[in-house]
Amino acid sequence: DVKVTQSSRYLVKRTGEKVFLECVQDMDHENxxxxxxxxxxxxxxxxxSYDVKMKEKGDIPEGYSVSREKKERFSLILESASTNQxxxxxxxxxxxxxxxxxxFGSGTRLTVV
Amino acid sequence: EDQVTQSPxxxxxxxxESSSLNCSYTVSGLRGxxxxxxxxxxxxxxxxxLYSAGEEKEKERLKATLTKKESFLxxxxxxxxxxxxxxxxxxxxxxxxxxxxxxxVTVRA
Numbered sequence: 756d757v758k759v760t761q762s763s764r765y766l767v768k769r770t771g772e773k774v775f776l777e778c779v780q781d782m783d784h785e786n787x788x789x790x791x792x793x794x795x796x797x798x799x800x801x802x803x804s805y806d807v808k809m810k811e812k813g814d815i816p817e818g819y820s821v822s823r824e825k826k827e828r829f830s831l832i833l834e835s836a837s838t839n840q841x842x843x844x845x846x847x848x849x850x851x852x853x854x855x856x857x858x859f860g861s862g863t864r865l866t867v868v
Numbered sequence: 869e870d871q872v873t874q875s876p877x878x879x880x881x882x883x884x885e886s887s888s889l890n891c892s893y894t895v896s897g898l899r900g901x902x903x904x905x906x907x908x909x910x911x912x913x914x915x916x917x918l919y920s921a922g923e924e925k926e927k928e929r930l931k932a933t934l935t936k937k938e939s940f941l942x943x944x945x946x947x948x949x950x951x952x953x954x955x956x957x958x959x960x961x962x963x964x965x966x967x968x969x970x971x972x973v974t975v976r977a
Contacts, residue, residue: 759911786963795877797969798912798955813964845911853963856902859911 758782761846761860768867774833776863778846784858785851787829789813789821791842792862798845804829805851836867870895870960874968881946881975889941889971891956901939902965903932904955912955946975 762777780787786805790798790813800813802821810821818840822830829848833840843864847857873892881887893901900919904912916925918934925932929950931942941954953972957965 790967795969798957798967800964803964847911851963852899853959853965854900854917856900856904856914856917856957856959857912857965858914859904861911862909864909 759846759848759858759860761844761863763863764861766863766865768833768836768865770837770867772833772836772867774836774865774867776831776833776844776846776865778829778831778860779827780829780846780848780858781827782848782858783826784848785826786849786853787823788847788849788857789819789829789831790845790847791815791840792845793842801831838867841865841867870958870966872956872958872966872968874954874956874971876971877969878972879974881943881973883947883975883977884945886942886944886946888943889954889956889973891939891941891968892937893939893956893958894937895958895960895966897961899959899961899963901934902957902959903930903939903941904957906953906955906970908953915954943973946973948975948977951975 788803789801804823846860903915906912916932953970957967
């Protein structure tokens with residue numbers, strides 16, 4: 756069964772900490788994405804990557820950065836966590852043209868206190 | 869900018885009571901419209917892709933249809949296990965997906 760795996764289901768961090776969220780896919784997909792999901796706002800794109808070492812900003816990149824050193828791995832970094840970054844974070848992957856939609860991970864529920 | 873609006877926000881149904889969810893969209897060059905199901909605390913799970921107006925897809929009690937401006941997800945004779953949030957997304961010329969906020973469906977036995 757194909758998988759997108761996120762390293763943590765639940766995470767609690769303190770304000771100001773540097774936070775790493777890891778995502779690994781085993782489908783040899785070119786594209787990888789990071790979304791955050793908040794009630795009433797739906798899924799909002801933070802960053803995406805079409806290739807190794809390549810990244811592009813999504814709709815809400817402020818306060819975040821990403822790293823893609825290997826094709827199967829895409830990391831989201833919160834440089835200095837703040838309480839307004841408390842959210843559900845979802846990683847997804849797709850083929851280059853996204854024609855079959857995205858495959859999502861199970862999500863990481865991050866709480867910043 | 870691509871936009872997706874889903875209605876209603878929430879839907880409460882009695883078991884067996886059929887209903888429809890709406891997804892209205894504006895997109896520059898529709899490449900595909902996607903429906904996902906999301907259970908609480910989990911990631912979205914792919915249901916359907918629709919590519920052109922008039923197309924229909926079915927899976928068990930779910931049927932998705934597409935026009936040039938909107939898509940409907942029909943739930944026929946729902947069961948409690950159909951309770952979930954249903955997400956609609958469109959893919960435009962930039963290949964990225966834009967999501968609606970979702971419709972949360974609750975089916976009571």
